[in-house]
Amino acid sequence: MQEPSAHVAKEPRPSFLKGLLFLIVIAISLAGLAAFVLSQRSSEGPLVINEAPTPLGVDVIEARLQASLDLDEKFSGLVSAKRTSQLGFQSGGRIAALRADIGDRVEQGQSLAVLDTRALRSQLASAEAQVDEAIAAHSLAVSTVERQQALLEKGHVSQQRVDEAAAQATTAQARINAARAQAEALRVQIDLSQISAPFAGVITERMFDEGAIAAPGAPVFELVETGALEARIGLPSALAAELEPGETYTLTVDRGPVEAELRSVTGVINAGQRTVASVFEILDPEAVSVGAVVRMNMTRQVNEPGLWVPVTALSEGQRGLWSIYIARKDDDTWTVRPGLVEVIQSEGDQAFVRGAVSDGDLIIIDGLQRITPGQEVRPRLDQTANAADEG
Numbered sequence: 001m002q003e004p005s006a007h008v009a010k011e012p013r014p015s016f017l018k019g020l021l022f023l024i025v026i027a028i029s030l031a032g033l034a035a036f037v038l039s040q041r042s043s044e045g046p047l048v049i050n051e052a053p054t055p056l057g058v059d060v061i062e063a064r065l066q067a068s069l070d071l072d073e074k075f076s077g078l079v080s081a082k083r084t085s086q087l088g089f090q091s092g093g094r095i096a097a098l099r100a101d102i103g104d105r106v107e108q109g110q111s112l113a114v115l116d117t118r119a120l121r122s123q124l125a126s127a128e129a130q131v132d133e134a135i136a137a138h139s140l141a142v143s144t145v146e147r148q149q150a151l152l153e154k155g156h157v158s159q160q161r162v163d164e165a166a167a168q169a170t171t172a173q174a175r176i177n178a179a180r181a182q183a184e185a186l187r188v189q190i191d192l193s194q195i196s197a198p199f200a201g202v203i204t205e206r207m208f209d210e211g212a213i214a215a216p217g218a219p220v221f222e223l224v225e226t227g228a229l230e231a232r233i234g235l236p237s238a239l240a241a242e243l244e245p246g247e248t249y250t251l252t253v254d255r256g257p258v259e260a261e262l263r264s265v266t267g268v269i270n271a272g273q274r275t276v277a278s279v280f281e282i283l284d285p286e287a288v289s290v291g292a293v294v295r296m297n298m299t300r301q302v303n304e305p306g307l308w309v310p311v312t313a314l315s316e317g318q319r320g321l322w323s324i325y326i327a328r329k330d331d332d333t334w335t336v337r338p339g340l341v342e343v344i345q346s347e348g349d350q351a352f353v354r355g356a357v358s359d360g361d362l363i364i365i366d367g368l369q370r371i372t373p374g375q376e377v378r379p380r381l382d383q384t385a386n387a388a389d390e391g
Contacts, residue, residue, distance in 0.1 A: 054378075055333070055334065055376045055377050055378040056370065056371065056375065056376070056377050056378065057377070057378045057380055058327065058364045058366070058367060058371065058377045058378070058379055058380065059364070059365050059366045059367075059379075059380050059381075059382045060327050060362040060363055060364050060365060060379040060380065060381060060382065061309070061310075061313075061362070061363055061365055061381070061382050062360060062361070062362060062363075062381065063307055063357050063358065063359055063360060063361040063362075063363055064307055064359065065305045065306065065307050065357070065358075065359045066305065066306060066307060066308075067303075067305055068301055068302060068303045068304070068305075069301070069302045069306060069344065069345065069352055070299050070300075070301050070302075071299065071300045071301070071302060071344070071345050072297060072298075072299055073297070073298055073299070073300055074295050074296070074297055075233050075234065075235055075239075075275075075295065075296050075298065076233065076293055076294065076295045076296075077231050077232045077233035077234065077293075077294050077295075077296075078231070078232065078291060078292070078293060078294070079229055079230070079231050079253070079282065079288050079289065079290055079291060079292045079293075079294050080229070080230060080231070080232065080290060080291070081201070081224045081225045081226065081228070081229060081230075081290050082225055082228035082229065082230050082281075083199060083201075083224075083225040083228070084222070084223070084224050084225065085198060085199075085222070085223050086205075086219035086221070086222050086223075087112065087195050087197075087198075087219065087220055087221045087222070087223055088195070088214065088216075088217050088218050088219045088220050089113075089115055089192070089193065089195065089214050089216065089217075089218070089220065090192045090216060090217070091115075091189060091192060091193065091216050092213065092214055092215045092216040092218075093115040093116060093117075093193065093213070093214065094115060094116045094211065094212070094213055094214075095113060095114075095115060095116075095208055095209075095210055095211060095212050095213075095214055095220075096114050096115055096116040096117075096210070097113065097114050097210060098112070098113045098206070098208070098209070098210055098220075099111055099112055099113060099114075100112045100113070100203050100206075100221065101203065101206060102203055102204065102205065102206050103202065103203065104202065104203045105200075105201070105202050105226070106197045106200065106201065106202070106203065106223070107197065107200050108197055108198065108199050108200050109196055109197060110196065110197045111194055111195070111196055112194075112195040112196065112197060112203075112220075112221055113194065113195045113220055113221070114193060114194040114195075115193040115194070115214070117189075117190050117193045120186055120189050120190050120193065121190065123186050124183060124186040124187060124190065127179060127182045127183035127186055128183050130179040130182070130183075131176060131179040131180050131183055133179070134172060134175040134176040134178075134179045135176055137172045137175065138169065138172035138173050138175070138176055140172075141165065141168045141169035141171070141172040142169050142172075144165045144168065144169070145162070145165040145166050145168075145169050147165075148161050148162045148165040149162055195220060195221065197223060198223070199223070199225050199227075200225070200226070200227055201223045201224050201225040201226050201227070202223070202224055202226050203221055203222070203223060204222045204223070204224050205219075205221065205222035206220070206221055207219055207220055207221070208220050224290060226285060226290070227285055228281070228285065229281075229282040229285045229288060229290065230263070230279055230280060230281050230282065231251060231260060231279075231280045231282060231294045232277050232278070232279055232280075233251075233277070233278050233280065233294065233296050234270060234273055234275030234276065234277055234278075235275055235276055235278050235296075235298070236274075236275060236276070236300070237269060237275075237276050238300075239298050239300060240265050240267075240275075240276040240278055241265075242298075243262050243265060243278060244262065245262050245263065245264055245265065246261065246262065247261070247262055248260070248261050248262075248283070249261075249262060249280065249296065251280065251294045251295065251296050252294065252295045252296070252297070253287075253288050253292050253293065253294050253295075254292065254293070255287065255288065258282060258283075258284065258287050258288055258294065259282075259283045259284065260280035260281060260282050260283060260294075261280065261281045261283060262278060262279070262280055263279045263280065263281050264278075264279050265277075265278045265279075266278075266279070302344055302354075304354050305354065306344060306352050306353055306354035307352070307353065307354075307357060308350050308351070308352050308353075309324065309350070309351055309353055309363060309365070310349055310350060310351075310365050310366075311346065311349050311350065311351050312349075312365055312366050312368075313325075313363055313364065313365040313366075313368075314341075314343070314351060314353070315368050317340055320342075321340045321341065321342055321355070322340070322341050322342070322343055322353065323338055323339070323340060323341075324338070324339050324341055324353070324357065324363055324364075325337070325338055325339075325363070325364040325368060325371060325373075326338075326339055326357070326361045326362060326363055326364070327362040327363075327364055327377055327379040328361070328362070333376050334376065334377050334378060334379055335374055335375065335376055335377070336364070336371050336372065336373055336374060336375045336377055337373065338373050339355060339356035339357060340355050340356055341353040341354060341355030341356065341357060342354055342355055362379050362381075364377070364379075365382060
């Protein structure tokens with residue numbers, strides 16, 4: 001039998017016409033997509049824009065310069081005692097008794113502490129005995145002189161014997177003086193073995209307890225005078241020159257107003273704070289405590305033109321200055337121009353500035369983050385801000 005021949009099926013190949021049709025469909029689809037995207041980006045059609053951008057609307061106020069400004073300024077200082085002393089023993093020794101403690105009010109001359117003086121008192125007793133001995137020797141020497149003088153008149157002794165007796169009497173007197181001086185020195189040491197208050201005040205520190213050995217001059221107590229208080233306040237030299245020593249001024253503490261008399265103005269400018277120290281004596285020490293903060297209100301006049309602006313109109317500049325933006329008209333357009341100013345005083349949401357501002361300038365007061373120098377804007381006069389400025 002004859003075997004059937006094998007038949008291999010072949011896949012049809014796309015014709016040239018079908019490929020061309022496919023490419024045309026793809027091109028039309030891409031063109032439609034591009035047209036749709038362009039139409040979404042511009043409501044007027046293609047991306048070709050022939051009109052200029054609309055200027056940005058900004059709120060402005062009209063600059064109204066003042067010839068000067070009266071500044072109410074506050075200056076502060078501390079209340080301190082006129083005298084403060086750290087008290088100690090002149091000579092060292094064991095502390096026998098402490099008669100005051102922290103917070104105690106003491107009077108002038110009051111005994112505060114004493115050392116153990118038993119050894120000194122024994123030496124004083126010995127010195128006083130030496131004085132008595134020297135007095136007795138001197139009395140005998142004087143009697144001897146008198147007897148020798150009587151014998152000389154009768155011719156029984158020579159002048160030499162009289163002179164020797166007189167010299168012995170003089171020596172005995174010198175010994176009396178030396179013994180008395182030694183005893184007095186011991187009395188002084190005993191007296192200095194106690195601490196007495198040099199003035200009335202309050203004990204603020206106690207550094208030792210009974211039984212401790214205090215070195216010579218070591219502070220045992222700190223005494224602060226409470227009957228005489230003063231306040232030192234640093235003022236600018238121009239304001240300090242307006243004060244008159246001897247006049248009474250009203251200062252302020254947490255408790256309220258306090259009257260104080262100006263004692264002196266040092267006239268020396270503090271290099272760090274650039275101020276002059278003014279010393280006031282508190283007239284009523286009971287009305288304030290040592291260490292309290294005291295304040296003084298004074299008015300200072302700034303004789304330079306400036307104006308009040310909202311703080312929202314300021315942006316931080318360089319070297320301690322601030323920047324403002326001014327809308328100025330060039331032909332028919334308004335553009336942004338920057339200017340540097342110095343802040344003199346700030347009160348709440350307003351600041352008084354001086355610098356590159358002229359009367360009548362339109363100052364942009366809001367939205368500074370959206371504008372740049374040279375940008376075209378459309379100013380809108382803020383009536384509220386101008387009304388507040390007039391008030």
